[in-house]
Amino acid sequence: DVKVTQSSRYLVKRTGEKVFLECVQDMDHENMFWYRQDPGLGLRLIYFSYDVKMKEKGDIPEGYSVSREKKERFSLILESASTNQTSMYLCASSLLQNTGELFFGEGSRLTVL
Amino acid sequence: GENVEQHPSTLSVQEGDSAVIKCTYSDSASNYFPWYKQELGKRPQLIIDIRSNVGEKKDQRIAVTLNKTAKHFSLHITETQPEDSAVYFCANSGAGSYQLTFGKGTKLSVIP
Numbered sequence: 092d093v094k095v096t097q098s099s100r101y102l103v104k105r106t107g108e109k110v111f112l113e114c115v116q117d118m119d120h121e122n123m124f125w126y127r128q129d130p131g132l133g134l135r136l137i138y139f140s141y142d143v144k145m146k147e148k149g150d151i152p153e154g155y156s157v158s159r160e161k162k163e164r165f166s167l168i169l170e171s172a173s174t175n176q177t178s179m180y181l182c183a184s185s186l187l188q189n190t191g192e193l194f195f196g197e198g199s200r201l202t203v204l
Numbered sequence: 205g206e207n208v209e210q211h212p213s214t215l216s217v218q219e220g221d222s223a224v225i226k227c228t229y230s231d232s233a234s235n236y237f238p239w240y241k242q243e244l245g246k247r248p249q250l251i252i253d254i255r256s257n258v259g260e261k262k263d264q265r266i267a268v269t270l271n272k273t274a275k276h277f278s279l280h281i282t283e284t285q286p287e288d289s290a291v292y293f294c295a296n297s298g299a300g301s302y303q304l305t306f307g308k309g310t311k312l313s314v315i316p
Contacts, residue, residue: 122302131213133293133308134248141302149303181247192238193304195247 094118097182097196104203110169112199114182121186123165124149124193125157128179137180140165172203206231210294210307217284218315225310227294228276234296237270237277238304243290251292252279284314 098113116123124139136149138157146157154176158166165184169176180199185191207230217223227237238253254261254268254277261268265284270277277296281288294307 126306131308133210134295134306136303136305139302147302150305192250192253193240193248195249197247 095182095184095194095196097180097199099199100197102199102201104172104201106173106203108172108203110172110201110203112167112169112180112182112201114165114167114196115163116165116184116194117163118184118186118194119162120184120194121162122184122191123159124183124185125155125165125167126181126183127151128181128198134181137167169201172201174203177201177203206234206296206298206305208294208296208305208307210310212310213308214311214313216313216315219284219286221284223279223281223284223288223312223314225279225292225294225312226276227278227296227307228274229296229305230275231296231298232272232275233298234275236297237268238295239266239268239279240293240295240306241290242293242309248293281312284312286314286316288312289314 095116122141125137126134140146140159156168182196183193210227235256240248241251242248265282267280291309291311293309295304297304
């Protein structure tokens, strides 16, 4: 069974703080993704990575950055958290480009006060 | 970028009835169309997918149909059961793309 683990299920941060969301997958998948989920807006792609040290912007990259130093780990960074970044963040991985099943983590619910 | 419209946003059906969720897309190069189910408090999981060289695919009580000419695809659930209650997301991607574009989701409620 593929396992995608997000380090924090719930976080509360203050405006301006730097926030790290960590994601680890155990199936040697090439591709990893960070999505943001908000009610009525579905899943929106923030960033993705198809290889170590590679990253590509998704649909809503503003205010975020990512790091992929190792194949199994993909981190989402909020350099200076803002209240409009309060959301559920979902990490996912996939083996295949384009037609591969996405395996999601449990999600990290971030509240920025 | 690609735009995926999903309807309806909410759907209530009686147990045993059928449910249909429809998605339309804009990118004619799209060739992969998955559907994900997200139960309350849980992660989204793939339930069925279809590729552009196939018009219909079935898996027990669920089926997906694709009309490439009209650029829409639909999820059909027959004989609905309370455990089908969840949020369903359609998605698509184009050839050579790593990126799935998701619809906004449909909250399905199956009333016992």
